Amino acid sequence: MKSILITGCNRGLGLGFVKALVRDRNPPNQIIATCRNLDNAKELQEIANENKNVHIILLDVTQTETFPNFASQVEEIVKDDGLNVLFNNAGCSPKSTRINFVNTEQLVDTYLVNTVAPILLTKALLPVLKKASEVNKDLPLGSSRSAIINMSSILGSISANDNGGLYPYRCSKAALNMATKSLSIDLQKDGILVTALHPGWVKTNLGGPGAPMEVESSVKGCMEVIRHLSEKHNGALYQWDGKKLEW
Template sequence: MPTVLVTGASRGLGREFVRQYAAAGWQVIACARNPDTMGDLASDSTVLQKLDLLDPATITALANALVDRPIDILLNNAGTMGSQSFAKHGLNVQRFGQSDYADWEHLFQVNVLGPMRMAEAFVEHVAASKRKVIVTLTSMVGSMATNAAGGLYAYRSSKAAANAIMKSMSIDLAARGIIATPIHPGWAKTEMGGPNAPLNPVDAVAGVRRVIDGLTPEKAGRFWQFDGTEMPW
C-alpha cells in the first residue's frame, strides 16, 4: 500500500485528507502539533505523529524515526493566516498600514519555511517511494495575475513564496524522479475558509486527490487548482 504523510492533520482539510486516504486503503502518517487530541483518527492504517512546523527539532525527529520508510506523497497541508482571520473579515485583513510584522514572520515560518524544511527532511523517504510526489497546498491569493483586490499582505506573500519554493523544487528534484508542485485546494469551509466558502472539505480534498493522482513529470512545478485547471502565477 502506498504511504502519504499529511501535516496539519488535526482539523480542516488535513483531517479530511487523512480520512479519505485511509478510506482508500493508503497508509497514512497523520502529523499534528497535538496528536493526543486526535485519537479517533488512529487506525490500523493511520498513525498519529507529533510535528510542529515552528519546532524544527520535531521535523528532524520524525524524519529520523521514519528512516527507510518510503513516503509516496509528502503533503504539506498545514498553514495559517496568522492572528487576523479571513473567516471573520474576508479580504479586509492585513491591509496596508496595519502590518503586524511579528505575525507576518510567524506566517512565513509556517507557510514557507515549514514546507521547505519538510521537503529537505523527507526527500530521501520520497525518493525511495514508488510515486515520488511532494505537494504544498498554497492558495489562489498567492497568484499575482489574479490579485484584483489588494491587501492580505502577509498571507498572499507567504503563499506566493510557497509557490516559488515549489517551482524551484520541481526543477531541482526532477532528476531524482520527484514531482513537486503547489496546489490551490479551492475556497473551502474550514476554520480558515469560514462558513461562506462555496466548497465543503470533502469535495475540496477529493479534487486535490484527483489532481495528485494525475500528476506526471510534465505537470511538476505548475500552479494547479483542485478542479484540475491551471492557475496563472
C-alpha cells in the same frame, strides 16, 4: 501510492484528506498524519484507532530543529519502501489584512509556517522520498513514485491578485509557489515531482463560514488531482478541479 504524509491533520482539509484516504477502495499502506497537539485531535485519534494504516506523529512545523528526529520516525514507519507523497498542508492566515494593520510578527510567523516549514520539511524528508522514487524507478513521475504537494492558494498568485491586502498570507503562499518551482527543478533528476495545489475556497477555520465549498468536495477533487499527477503538474500550480492556475 503506498504511503503519504500529511501535515496539519487534526482539523480542516488535513483531517478531510485522512478521512477520504481511509475510505478509499485502495487505501495507502501508510497514512502518516501529523498534528501538534493530541488534545485537539480527538477525531484523528479515533480514525487511527480504527485504521491500523494511520500513524499519528506530533509535529509543530515551526519547530524546525525537530525535523531530523521527525524524519527518523517516518523512516521507521515506511522502511525500505520510502515515502511516496509528502503533502505540506499545515498553514495559517492572520485575520487582519490591510496595510495599516499589518505588523512584523504576523508577517514573520506566517512566513515560518507557510513557507519556511514546507521547504525545511522537504529537505529533512528527501532521503525517504528519494528511496521511494528509486524503488519505483520504472513508474512515470507521479504520486505512485514520489511527489511533494505544497498546499498553496490562489491568493498567492500575483496575476490573480485584483483585491490587494492579505500581506502575510499572500506573500507567504507566493513564496511557497517559488519554492515549489525551484524544488521541481532541483528534484527532477531524482524522479520526484513537486507541485502546488489550490484547494478552492473551503469552509474551514481558515476559509471561514462564508466559503462556498465543503471540505468533502474540495478533498474529493484534490484527491483526483493527486492520483493523476504527471509531468505537466511538475513545477506548476493546479486547483482542486484539475484546472491550471497562473502564478
